[in-house]
Structure formats: structure tokens, C-alpha cells
Amino acid sequence: MSRPQEFDTSEALYQALGVFWRKGYEATSLTELLTATGLSKSSLYATFGSKRELFMAAFDTYRQDRARAAHHVLEQGPVRPAIDAFFHQLFANVNDAEPAFGCMSINQAVELAPHDAEVRQRVVQDLQSMENLLTRTIERGQQSGALTSPRPARDLAKLLVLAFPGLQVMARAGYSTQQLNDSLQLLLSHLDG
Amino acid sequence: MSRPQEFDTSEALYQALGVFWRKGYEATSLTELLTATGLSKSSLYATFGSKRELFMAAFDTYRQDRARAAHHVLEQGPVRPAIDAFFHQLFANVNDAEPAFGCMSINQAVELAPHDAEVRQRVVQDLQSMENLLTRTIERGQQSGALTSPRPARDLAKLLVLAFPGLQVMARAGYSTQQLNDSLQLLLSHLDG
DNA sequence: TCAATTTTGGACCGATGAGTCCGTAATTAC
DNA sequence: GTAATTACGGACTCATCGGTCCAAAATTGA
Numbered sequence: 001m002s003r004p005q006e007f008d009t010s011e012a013l014y015q016a017l018g019v020f021w022r023k024g025y026e027a028t029s030l031t032e033l034l035t036a037t038g039l040s041k042s043s044l045y046a047t048f049g050s051k052r053e054l055f056m057a058a059f060d061t062y063r064q065d066r067a068r069a070a071h072h073v074l075e076q077g078p079v080r081p082a083i084d085a086f087f088h089q090l091f092a093n094v095n096d097a098e099p100a101f102g103c104m105s106i107n108q109a110v111e112l113a114p115h116d117a118e119v120r121q122r123v124v125q126d127l128q129s130m131e132n133l134l135t136r137t138i139e140r141g142q143q144s145g146a147l148t149s150p151r152p153a154r155d156l157a158k159l160l161v162l163a164f165p166g167l168q169v170m171a172r173a174g175y176s177t178q179q180l181n182d183s184l185q186l187l188l189s190h191l192d193g
Numbered sequence: 194m195s196r197p198q199e200f201d202t203s204e205a206l207y208q209a210l211g212v213f214w215r216k217g218y219e220a221t222s223l224t225e226l227l228t229a230t231g232l233s234k235s236s237l238y239a240t241f242g243s244k245r246e247l248f249m250a251a252f253d254t255y256r257q258d259r260a261r262a263a264h265h266v267l268e269q270g271p272v273r274p275a276i277d278a279f280f281h282q283l284f285a286n287v288n289d290a291e292p293a294f295g296c297m298s299i300n301q302a303v304e305l306a307p308h309d310a311e312v313r314q315r316v317v318q319d320l321q322s323m324e325n326l327l328t329r330t331i332e333r334g335q336q337s338g339a340l341t342s343p344r345p346a347r348d349l350a351k352l353l354v355l356a357f358p359g360l361q362v363m364a365r366a367g368y369s370t371q372q373l374n375d376s377l378q379l380l381l382s383h384l385d386g
Numbered sequence: 387t388c389a390a391t392t393t394t395g396g397a398c399c400g401a402t403g404a405g406t407c408c409g410t411a412a413t414t415a416c
Numbered sequence: 417g418t419a420a421t422t423a424c425g426g427a428c429t430c431a432t433c434g435g436t437c438c439a440a441a442a443t444t445g446a
Contacts, residue, residue, distance in 0.1 A: 005423070006412095024304065026219035030404060040425050041405080051404065099307045109362045110303040111217060114292045123366045158379055165362040166355035169302045173316045186351055190383060196392045196443040223434060233395050234435080244434065393442075403432065411424075416417100 009047060012037040016048075017058035021104045024111045025055055056118070062104050063126060074133055079141030083134070083160075083188065090164070091171040091180050102168040109165070131161045138191065147191045156191055163187050202240060205230040209241075210251035214297045217304045218248055249311070255297050256319060267326055272334030276327070276353075276381060283357070284364040284373050295361040302358070324354045331384065340384045349384055356380050 015036040019028050030051060034041060048054035066089075073086050091100045101107075105126040113120040134157035141147035149156060167187075170180055208229040212221050223244060227234060241247035259282075266279050284293045294300075298319040306313040327350035334340035342349060360380075363373055 023308075024219070026217070027304075029402080031402085040423090042407085042424060042426085045405070046423080099313075102303075106362055107303050109366045110295075110300050111220075113367070114294075114365045115216075120292075120367050123362075124368075127363070127366070155379055158376060159356070159383070162356045162359035162363075162376055162380060163352075165358040169299060169316075169358040170320070170355075172307045173302045173320065174306070174313050175317075183351060183355055186348055187355060190352070196394090196441090198393070199442095222432080224432085233393090235394060235396085235437085238435070239393080388446090389444100390446105391442100391444080394440085396439100397437090399434105399436070401433080401435105404430095406429075407427090409425095409427105412422085414419100414421080416419085 007037075007039060007043070012039055012044075012047070013054075013058055013061055016054055017062055020055055020058050021062065021101050021107070024107060026111070059104065059108065059119075059122065063122065066103070066105075067126075067129060070130070070133055074137045079137055079144065079146045080188075080191075082137060083141075083191075084184070086134075087164075087167060087184050090167055091177065099174045100171040102172050103164070106165045106168045127161055130164070131157050134160050141191070149191050149193060159190060160187065200230075200232060200236065205232055205237075205240070206247075206251055206254055209247055210255055213248055213251050214255065214294050214300070217300060219304070252297065252301065252312075252315065256315065259296070259298075260319075260322060263323070263326055267330045272330055272337065272339045273381075273384075275330060276334075276384075277377070279327075280357075280360060280377050283360055284370065292367045293364040295365050296357070299358045299361045320354055323357070324350050327353050334384070342384050342386055352383060353380065 015038070016033050019032055019036045023032075030041070030044075033051070033054065034044060037044060039047070044054070048057060069089065070086060073089070074082050076082070090103055105123050108119050109123040113123050131154070135154045138147060138153040138156050142149075142153060147156075167180060167183060170183065175183075208231070209226050212225055212229045216225075223234070223237075226244070226247065227237060230237060232240070237247070241250060262282065263279060266282070267275050269275070283296055298316050301312050302316045306316050324347070328347045331340060331346040331349050335342075335346060340349075360373060360376060363376065368376075
């Protein structure tokens with residue numbers, strides 16, 4: 001009955017996400033979004049509504065993907081490598097040209113959260129989920145003997161969550177992989193002893 | 194010989210700083226800067242050159258003030274209250290209407306640093322200064338017996354620097370003073386034991 | 387008082403921001 | 417083939433962006 005859509009909506013969303021993730025909300029122009037998605041202006045507006053709606057859709061896509069990945073990494077296998085891998089996602093760079101993107105939720109905690117309740121709520125939720133997930137993982141490690149710290153698992157998880165944005169900041173400030181790894185090992189050493 | 198300037202340059206700079214601190218670079222418009230400083234456009238450009246130059250001047254003013262304050266707080270008096278006070282500067286809110294501004298250097302690590310070498314360099318320098326200063330303070334605490342952790346002072350300092358942006362993110366995400374304080378105490382508990 | 391100098395307000399600029407709209411092309415069901 | 421429907425490109429709007437420029441007002445030293 002109707003002409004079929006020529007582009008892949010999901011694909012376009014991911015392309016837009018890439019730009020928002022790297023540059024943030026304000027610094028991203030419509031023109032860049034059109035270039036990245038390959039859509040025409042009318043298609044983009046018909047599909048996503050507005051810049052802000054597109055941003056929120058992209059952000060939620062990101063959050064969903066990351067949550068899934070975090071569960072996948074943390075809820076199976078030996079605890080210590082799992083936690084290590086979890087943090088490595090943070091500064092695994094797509095291309096080595098520029099600093100890592102870091103975590104988009106943390107980026108948005110800084111950029112939009114203070115002035116935007118919807119974003120703020122999402123950031124809080126992400127931090128909370130991360131704490132819960134890490135708590136379960138650390139409990140698992142303590143039970144298996146892989147982690148020897150006698151502190152409550154939740155306290156240790158809180159410490160990791162607290163340090164998470166620090167690693168992100170270092171990554172975005174251009175610290176080397178070596179330095180990031182050193183900091184990470186230092187942090188994780190607090191899971192023992 | 195010449196007509197004297199009607200406004201206080203330094204005062205105007207501080208007003209501009211307030212806006213940049215709260216909203217970041219991109220989200221701050223010239224119009225807002227004019228309103229905040231009370232200057233006319235020509236005066237602002239004659240005095241500060243451009244939006245970017247004004248930003249950098251404001252940023253450097255901020256960094257200088259903060260460094261001075263940090264030294265003042267950390268280099269005298271009992272170590273533990275000193276460190277406590279140091280972190281409290283982070284979420285001491287000017288007015289309780291909105292979330293705390295946090296640390297401008299951290300904000301800029303997220304917003305501009307990835308794409309702007311000049312900003313990046315300043316951020317790295319700030320993190321480094323902070324680590325050095327905290328190292329000295331912790332050493333002092335270990336010598337006086339106020340801090341009982343056997344870990345190297347520099348390692349403990351690195352942990353605090355790593356957690357610093359985390360507290361900032363929580364502050365900007367709207368966490369309560371109570372929650373921030375709990376996290377801070379949890380963090381500082383690692384200075385003992 | 388007058389000349390020299392400098393600040394100041396506001397008009398003005400081109401570029402770009404996000405967003406709207408419509409004519410045209412393409413695809414489908416019948 | 418044709419009618420109905422939808423996607424698409426691009427022209428268009430209006431506001432705001434950062435930034436320039438100039439004429440007028442104000443203050444100073446002499």
C-alpha cells in the first residue's frame with residue numbers, strides 16, 4: 001500500500017548515537033546528524049521527532065546496550081577478570097585517533113543532568129544499577145574466595161562506582177592505556193586484603 | 194588623558210566564570226555573558242577578545258583560586274578534617290536551588306578536553322597537582338599517626354583523585370548531601386587500616 | 387575650555403541553529 | 417494501469433549564534 005522506508009531506522013539511530021556520544025548534545029548540530037545518518041531532514045524529523053527526542057532515543061539505546069553488556073560480562077566466569085573487563089569497556093577505544101568516548105551516562109551527568117530532570121533520572125538509575133550489579137559480582141567473588149576483602153560487598157561496589165567516573169575522566173583527558181591500567185589495578189587491589 | 198573604565202574587569206571575569214562553570218562552554222551564549230557581566234558587547238570584546246579567550250581566562254582564574262584554596266585547606270591543621278573539608282568544597286552548593294556546580298576542571302575534562310588540547314593539558318595538570326598535594330597531606334597524616342593505612346601515600350592519593358570525579362558526578366546528578374557524605378566517608382575509610 | 391583619547395551602546399553582519407512545508411518520486415494494492 | 421499512500425529532497429522560515437563597526441558621550445590633561 002505504501003512506499004517502504006529506504007533506510008534502516010535502527011542503523012540511523014546508532015549513527016546518531018555515535019555523534020552524541022562523542023560530542024555531547026549541545027555541540028552536535030543537526031547537520032552533523034544528517035551527515036552521520038545519511039537521512040534527509042524531513043525523514044529524520046518524521047522518524048525521530050526532534051533533536052532532543054532523537055537524543056533521548058539514542059541515549060536509551062546506549063543505556064540498554066551497555067546494561068546488557070555489563071550483565072553479560074559480570075555475571076559469568078571468574079570474578080576478577082570479569083570486573084577487569086567491565087572497566088576496560090570504558091577506555092576501549094574505537095579508533096586510536098582521539099581519546100576514548102568514555103561512558104555516555106557519565107558524560108551526560110556532567111552536561112545535561114544538572115539542568116534536565118529526565119536525563120538526571122536516567123543517570124541516577126544507571127549508577128544505581130551499576131552498584132547493584134557490582135555488588136552481586138563481588139559477593140560471588142567473596143563466596144568463591146576470589147576476592148579476600150572482608151568489607152561488605154556493597155561498600156566495595158560503592159567504591160568502584162565512585163571511581164568509575166574517575167577512570168572515564170582520565171580517559172577523556174587523554175591518559176595512556178598504560179596509565180589507565182595502572183589506576184585500574186590500584187583500584188581493584190582494594191578488593192583484596 | 195583617557196576616560197576611565199566604568200566596570201571592574203576582575204568582577205566581570207568572575208561573573209562570566211559563574212556562567213561557564215554552571216553551564217559549560219557550548220551551552221553558554223554571548224547574550225548570557227553580557228547579562229551576567231553587565232557589559233556591552235563592544236566592551237566585552239575589547240576587554241576579553243572573544244568568547245573562547247574569555248572562557249580560558251575565566252577557567253584559569255578558577256583554577257588558580259581553587260589551587261590556592263586547596264593548598265590553604267590541606268597544608269595545615271589536622272589531616273583528616275583537612276581532607277574532609279577539601280572534598281566538601283566539591284559539593285558545597287552556592288544556592289540550594291539546583292545541583293552543585295562541581296569542579297569546573299572535571300566538567301571540562303568531559304566537555305572540551307577530548308577535542309581541545311589546551312583544555313586537556315590544563316585538566317591533566319590539575320589532576321596531577323591534586324595528586325601531589327594529597328600525597329603530601331597523606332604523608333603528613335601517616336607520620337603523625339592520624340592515618341593508619343600502610344599503603345604508600347601516593348597510592349592512597351591516587352585513589353582519592355580517582356574518586357574525586359565520582360563525587361562530582363553524584364553531586365551534579367542531584368544526590369543528597371547525606372548520600373554524598375556517606376560516599377565520602379566510605380572513601381576516606383580507606384585511609385585507615 | 388578645548389583637544390585628545392577611550393569607553394560605550396547599539397546597529398549591523400553573515401553564518402548557522404533547529405524546525406516546517408510542499409512538490410515530486412516511488413511504491414503498493416487493486 | 418491507476419489511485420492511494422508514503423518517503424524523500426530541498427527550499428524556506430525565523431531566531432540566534434559569535435563577531436564587527438561606528439558614531440556619540442564622557443572623561444581627562446593642559
